[in-house]
Amino acid sequence: MLYALKIAFRYLLSSKAQSALLVLGVALGVFIFIFMSALIGGLANFILASIAGDLSHVSIVAEVEDPVLLLDQNLGHILLAQEKSALRQAFLRDAAIYVPMIAALPGVVAVSPQITGSGFITRGGQVAQVAINGVEPGKESAIVQLDSYIVAGSVRLGTGLTIIGQTLADDLDLTVGDTIRLDSAQGVNALLTVSGIYKIGQGGFDRATAYVSLDTARTLMALPQGVTRIEIKLSDLMAADATALRITAITGLKAKSWTEQGAQVMSALQAQGQTGLLLKTFAMVSIVIGIASSLLLSTYRRKAEIGIMRAMGASRRFVVFVFVSQGALVGLLGGLLGAGLGYVVLQAFPPRDAAHPSVMPIDIHEGAFGLAVLLTVTIATLAAILPARAAARVDPVTAIGQ
């Protein structure tokens, strides 16, 4: 079929302007496909990184279990109202066993056992309520990228040290090296030195969270063993649902994926993805229509030639191959040109890591270049089938008579 390919190429070359326009049209469609892929993918990555980047992708939170009530079954009908205890503290007793098991799971980047609770900071006559977050020294940035948000001091935690947000520091007029008193809801207090100040940019977070070491939190929360939660970071945050199920299956602990809280984000991303898919489909449909109509026109124009070929012994299959090859060649050339154009244009946008809200978060890595070319060649070939079949049905007697 090398000969059919040669004829297909010759036919394309014989109408240079028409073929060039056709290839250009296909290239434009491919460019739109690639651009939309990069835009939608880049936007999704940007949104996810912004929203879920500093979240734990999977969390295991201890829950208070109310004690089983032991009642005498022979007392008849009893109306019982059990009041939930506000004082009892839930904790994960066997966290030390589970943490290495979870860390060994595929896709798990970091595991951070934490002791959390509430308290208030006192400095002189000023008091501020805070959420106390006890993390392991050395794992301060395992979940929230604290090291990238530090504006003063160090991210390193240790005994007697705390890291607080910029807003809280401003409210209490604190700087690195100042001493504060932290009282927990359990009635334990400690004198701590501010070792670092962070600024995430979320007012609530920067005002209300104080990081301490796990040991300090253990003292403050009067928790002699275990932790209150385990936070897990994954390499692929979209794998959170599956990983949460897996952790629950392995440990028996109730692991929650970030998507449970981020359902709205997920549905927004899905809607965005569907819009992108629709636009990409339109681009592909325009390619199909362009190629099919152009080749149908070519079939009509070359009717006599097809008749001559058939008279000279060319089979219907050969004729089909000539026209399908034209479609495939147009698809390949247009696909490569469109992909090249897309690559050049997307180079003008900042790389993935440097994306920020003031520019379109277009990610060249999401461009789906290979898929675009492959899909274009495939649909261009398929689009050529109808004209090719029409060409193969040409009656040589009638065609030559023309």
Added chain:
Amino acid sequence: MTEALLQVEGLVKTFGAGEAETRVLRGLSLRMDKGELSALLGPSGSGKSTLLTILGTLMQPTSGSHMMLGVDLTTANDRALTDFRNRHIGFVFQFHNLLPDFTALENVIFPTAVREGRETAAARARGRDLLSRMGLADRVDFPSTNLSGGQKQRVAVARALMNSPELVLADEPTGNLDRASAIQVMELIGQINRDEGTTFLISTHDEKIAATCCRQIVVGEGVVTG
């Protein structure tokens, strides 16, 4: 007795249906032997072109039998007919019908290339030889559109001979040529007939052209009348 190349018996061909039905061939029978150089004569509408089309396997008769080289062509499917046509039959049309995007040589070797799936060196060599015999050695790589009418028709004759067919069907091959070119083409046909024993059936209105052939077959009212 000379061996029969082709034999048709009781060929009927009708076009249309009902009141619009037109019967072009009305039980035509014909035998041609190998090596014949025959002229097909008859007035317009007598069925000459339809007969050539059926003999060239481009059309099936409505009824009757069509045998060539011992093969019953009336029952063969399209694929078999296409292959048979490619191997055993050559065509020369009135309006040359060359492929316009091809050179003279590419046109000539088309029947072989389409069968083999590529343009072989052997095919190119035979194509050049044929063009040389047609007096077109210096026009081998010319685009077919740049050739004169006579040159185009000689290229068409070379193309018809490319696969060394047993039968060449020529429909008014000189009808569109000036006298000198017509004589030149007919001389070439006669020479090939003598040298290679190729059978020719040439449809013509020209008595002088017909006179150069060994046999005149006259068709009238859809049957052979002489």
